[in-house]
Amino acid sequence: MSQYCSTxxxxxxxxxxxxxxxxKLHMNDTIVSSIYNATENISQQVVxxxxxxxxxxxxxxxxVLTSRVFGFPSMLLLxxxxxxxxxxxxxxxxxxxxxxxxxxxxxxxDLCNYLHAPAWFHGFFVEGIYRCLAWVIxxxxxxxxxxxxxxxxxxDLGYLPxxxxxxxRLFKKAGAHGKQSLxxxxxxxxxxxxxxxxxxxxxxxxxxxxxxxxxxVPCNGRFPTLIALAGILVFGMGxxxxxxxxxxxxxLLGIAVTLAVSWTLSKTLLKGVPSSFTLELPPxxxxxxxxxxxxxxxxxxxxxxxxxxxxAAPAGxxxxxxxxxxVGDLSILAHCAHWLNPFATALGLDGFILMAFILGLPANEIxxxxxxxxxxxxxxxxxxxxxxxxxxxxxxxxxWTWLTALCMMLFSLLHYPCGTTLxxxxxxxxxxKWTVLAALIPLxxxxxxxxxxxxxxxxxxxx
Amino acid sequence: xGLTHQSCGSGVNKEAFHKGPAKTNYVIALAGNPNxxxxxxFNALTGLNQxxxxxxxxxxxxxxxxxxxQGLVYNLIDLPGTYSLLAxxxxxxxxxxxxxxxxxxxxxxxxxxxxxxxxxxxxxxVLEITSKVVVCVNLMDEAKRKKISININSLxxxxxxxxxxxxxxxxxxxxxxxxxxxxxxxxxxxTNPYVVQYSEVIEDAIGKLEPExxxxxxxxxxxxxxxxxxxxxxxxVIAELKKLYPSEDRLQSKVGGELxx
Numbered sequence: 001m002s003q004y005c006s007t008x009x010x011x012x013x014x015x016x017x018x019x020x021x022x023x024k025l026h027m028n029d030t031i032v033s034s035i036y037n038a039t040e041n042i043s044q045q046v047v048x049x050x051x052x053x054x055x056x057x058x059x060x061x062x063x064v065l066t067s068r069v070f071g072f073p074s075m076l077l078l079x080x081x082x083x084x085x086x087x088x089x090x091x092x093x094x095x096x097x098x099x100x101x102x103x104x105x106x107x108x109x110d111l112c113n114y115l116h117a118p119a120w121f122h123g124f125f126v127e128g129i130y131r132c133l134a135w136v137i138x139x140x141x142x143x144x145x146x147x148x149x150x151x152x153x154x155x156d157l158g159y160l161p162x163x164x165x166x167x168x169r170l171f172k173k174a175g176a177h178g179k180q181s182l183x184x185x186x187x188x189x190x191x192x193x194x195x196x197x198x199x200x201x202x203x204x205x206x207x208x209x210x211x212x213x214x215x216x217v218p219c220n221g222r223f224p225t226l227i228a229l230a231g232i233l234v235f236g237m238g239x240x241x242x243x244x245x246x247x248x249x250x251x252l253l254g255i256a257v258t259l260a261v262s263w264t265l266s267k268t269l270l271k272g273v274p275s276s277f278t279l280e281l282p283p284x285x286x287x288x289x290x291x292x293x294x295x296x297x298x299x300x301x302x303x304x305x306x307x308x309x310x311x312a313a314p315a316g317x318x319x320x321x322x323x324x325x326x327v328g329d330l331s332i333l334a335h336c337a338h339w340l341n342p343f344a345t346a347l348g349l350d351g352f353i354l355m356a357f358i359l360g361l362p363a364n365e366i367x368x369x370x371x372x373x374x375x376x377x378x379x380x381x382x383x384x385x386x387x388x389x390x391x392x393x394x395x396x397x398x399x400w401t402w403l404t405a406l407c408m409m410l411f412s413l414l415h416y417p418c419g420t421t422l423x424x425x426x427x428x429x430x431x432x433k434w435t436v437l438a439a440l441i442p443l444x445x446x447x448x449x450x451x452x453x454x455x456x457x458x459x460x461x462x463x
Numbered sequence: 464x465g466l467t468h469q470s471c472g473s474g475v476n477k478e479a480f481h482k483g484p485a486k487t488n489y490v491i492a493l494a495g496n497p498n499x500x501x502x503x504x505f506n507a508l509t510g511l512n513q514x515x516x517x518x519x520x521x522x523x524x525x526x527x528x529x530x531x532x533q534g535l536v537y538n539l540i541d542l543p544g545t546y547s548l549l550a551x552x553x554x555x556x557x558x559x560x561x562x563x564x565x566x567x568x569x570x571x572x573x574x575x576x577x578x579x580x581x582x583x584x585x586x587x588x589v590l591e592i593t594s595k596v597v598v599c600v601n602l603m604d605e606a607k608r609k610k611i612s613i614n615i616n617s618l619x620x621x622x623x624x625x626x627x628x629x630x631x632x633x634x635x636x637x638x639x640x641x642x643x644x645x646x647x648x649x650x651x652x653x654t655n656p657y658v659v660q661y662s663e664v665i666e667d668a669i670g671k672l673e674p675e676x677x678x679x680x681x682x683x684x685x686x687x688x689x690x691x692x693x694x695x696x697x698x699x700v701i702a703e704l705k706k707l708y709p710s711e712d713r714l715q716s717k718v719g720g721e722l723x724x
Contacts, residue, residue: 008679009708012672013701016693019668027665027695028549034661035587042657043580046618050610199524202553282498283577283605288632 058283062162066281071166076248078159082150084244087227090142091387098138105130124320128373132316133309136369140224141305147223148296151188156287160185165281167255172274174259175266177206180213184258187214191421194219195428205272208434209265211425215417215442216258218251221364225412226250228368231387232394233405246409254413257445311363319359319373333374347447348407348454350398357411362419367412403463407450414446488535489648492565494558494589495573496582497544500601503631504573505541508641518557532641537648540567546581548588556699562592563684564703568648569595571640576606576613576628586622590656591688596624597643604630623655658687668694679708 020027064070105126112122154160167181179201187194194214201207218226226247234242266272322333330338337351344354352374360367372390375398394400416422416439426435457463495501506513509528516525526541542561543554550556562570572589574582579600586598600613619626625643629636646652660666669690676693677686692700 005679006708008675009704012675012679012693015672015675016696019671020694020696027691030662030665031691031695032549034659035584038587038657038659039580039583042583042618042621045621046614047579048612048614050612196524285605285632 061284062281065159065162066165071162075163075166076252078154079251080244080248082147082154083227083247084240085150086143086147087231087243087247088240089146090227091231093142093145094138097141098134101134101138105134120324123324124317127376128320129313129316131376132319132369132373133313135372136309136366137305139228139368140365141301143224143227144220144301144305145297147227148220148301149293152292152296153287153289156285156292158282158284161281170259171262174263175272175274176209176213176262177201177203177274180206180210180262183210183214184217184255187217187219189220191215191217191219191417192424195421195424198428203272203275205266205270206275208429209262209270211429212265212434212438212441213258213261215421215438216261216414217254218413219364219418221418222412225364225368226409228387228390229405229409229412232391232400233402233409235387235391235395250409250413253410257414261441261445311366315359315362315366315370316373319370323374337374346454347411347450348403348457349411349450350404352398353404353408353411357415360418361416364412364418401463403454403457407454410453411446411450414442414449416440416443416446486536487529487538489568489645490538490540490565491644491648492540492542492562492567492570493573494542494562494570494585495544495599496546496575496585499544499573499575499582500631501541501544501573504571504599504601504629504637504640505539507631507634507637509539518561523553523557530641532645535645537644540565545585547584548592550697550699559592560699560703562589563688563700566683567593567595569597569644571597571599571644573599573601576600576602577609577611579613587657587659590622590624591659591691592685594624594654594656594685595647596622596654596656597640597647598622598624598626599636599640600626600628601631603628603636604633622657625652625654661691665691665694 065074108126108130109122112126161182163185164178164181167184168178171178171180180198182200183194183197186197191214194217195211198207198210198214201210227243230243230246230250233246234240266274319333322336323331325332327335333352333355337355339351340354341351344351347354353371356367356371356374359370372393375393394405417425422435422439425438426432429435493501493505505526505528508530510530512530513526513528516527518525523543525543528539528541530537530539540561542558545552545555545558548555548559548562550559561567570589570593572586574586586596589596598618600615600618603613606613613628615626615628625647627636627640627643629640631637643652647654661669669687672690672693673686676689680686680689689700689704
């Protein structure tokens with residue numbers, strides 16, 4: 001039976017050859033034009049436009065937002081506005097949440113005293129885990145609750161494809177695929193999601209470039225860190241605009257590094273010619289404010305917070321243990337930090353900061369909390385309610401300079417991606433070699449740039 | 464960019480876990496141009512009953528979701544957004560192969576009311592492959608804002624399939640859409656799809672080829688469409704058919720193999 005069918009099918013193929021020898025029917029051309037005629041005919045019958053709108057607002061807006069002259073400035077302005085709102089608006093709610101949570105810590109301490117709990121119990125659970133969680137929640141929640149809805153608003157308005165459109169030309173020049181601007185935008189949300197998004201790039205070479213460089217834009221988990229550090233950097237000046245400018249500058253630096261690394265990769269390891277694609281700009285849409293708030297609170301704010309809490313609790317425990325188990329005169333953490341210190345100092349950091357980045361591999365959200373934990377284990381402060389307390393802890397008690405804060409921001413922006421992202425790269429590329437490179441390339445760049453910045457600043461006597 | 468809690472962090476790696484064959488009464492494909500609100504329709508119908516995966520052997524992401532309507536389970540397959548089905552890209556090929564060889568019980572084509580003409584291209588191409596189609600004219604609110612009006616009834620009459628006007632972002636028209644899908648899937652709504660007429664030479668060639676193909680594939684596939692694809696020497700379709708009807712020498716070697724075993 002099936003043999004009968006296959007003979008039949010072979011006969012049909014023969015007949016096709018005789019009906020359309022050498023493609024003389026020009027099938028694809030005629031098919032396309034016939035379909036176009038049909039659609040024109042149908043839509044003339046069913047569509048009517050009562051009056052042409054006098055002004056095409058979408059087009060007017062696009063003429064500004066995607067123009068060569070105003071495209072980038074308007075992009076910076078919108079981004080700057082969002083960061084400014086975040087920086088300026090986050091401190092008050094942060095302090096309120098911190099006050100509540102640290103009141104809770106005092107009550108837990110009272111409870112431990114009442115129960116005559118051993119000191120290590122109080123240290124491990126209250127000063128280790130609870131304090132780390134309280135810090136994560138009070139300092140991360142308000143900026144996220146402001147930043148994410150604003151960012152989602154831009155998404156909902158249909159602005160993000162315009163960003164991709166503006167950047168498209170640059171990515172082509174860097175030897176990468178225009179769609180990489182889309183995957184990069186996705187990376188602002190989450191680098192792991194950005195890596196998955198790289199599937200939209202067909203060419204394996206360009207997909208690999210996009211995957212290896214996605215990490216250079218700060219994700220959800222790193223924005224709170226960057227915003228807090230920018231706050232410390234300008235703390236003395238009490239200037240929220242300064243902090244905004246720094247965060248915007250860091251984001252731009254991330255994009256510049258993305259382009260530079262893409263260019264280098266396309267000229268060395270991943271040589272080839274960029275392929276082209278058409279990007280259609282969707283219409284601007286009236287945002288649904290209510291849905292945006294609900295969606296960004298649940299899908300981003302609480303998600304990131306949840307992840308941070310899940311990782312911060314064990315990290316808080318591990319850090320407390322490392323900081324409180326003594327070998328000789330020093331804790332394990334201090335031993336490690338001292339050992340790392342010469343190298344870290346050369347990069348403008350200190351040993352504790354580098355340890356925080358190493359322990360923070362599972363999730364970037366917890367780097368700053370771990371650092372605070374490590375400092376607090378040796379310092380005397382018990383509460384952190386605002387950037388001011390953070391400033392006191394870092395600058396007054398641990399001898400930070402502006403260079404330390406700047407180098408930590410740079411390192412945070414450029415260093416290896418988080419564990420989840422690396423795992424995703426491993427899955428998507430199917431290659432351990434590329435996964436290792438995806439960690440080593442950013443690490444190398446982070447070390448190099450921090451080293452150059454730190455040594456230059458010191459050589460010029462700025463610090 | 465549609466970042467949800469499922470698509471961030473460690474959640475992105477969870478796609479591989481299929482929950483096994485849950486009971487499904489109908490499989491519905493969802494097609495449409497990019498930026499027509501296809502995902503909004505998908506999300507509005509399936510709610511949180513979604514999971515993502517990969518098209519086998521392809522790098523294109525696939526989303527699947529379920530919803531129930533009058534006690535029956537509908538599995539909604541979100542096809543990649545495409546402008547046509549002429550297989551110019553992986554997305555187009557995935558969508559086309561699924562519509563032809565995946566044999567969904569019904570296909571919903573989401574079109575943008577503000578630029579209907581451009582979107583009808585895809586509708587006509589889908590109608591060439593399958594007659595079980597529901598056209599969802601989405602973004603009616605946008606069209607109204609732009610003072611565009613569409614005669615839905617006459618569009619339905621011309622296309623010969625149910626046409627539903629929706630504004631999926633506000634949930635308008637989804638009830639009618641669900642009803643139309645049910646009707647087409649269970650056969651209570653009979654369709655009479657619009658046929659694109661080609662030039663005389665091509666129609667002649669189709670006329671000669673179609674009966675032969677019909678004898679081979681029966682009612683399983685659309686023989687007119689297969690005739691068109693074969694005349695275009697479409698290698699992916701030929702390869703797919705070769706899989707179904709393997710050539711004689713391969714067949715013999717298989718028989719030989721069985722004899723040896």
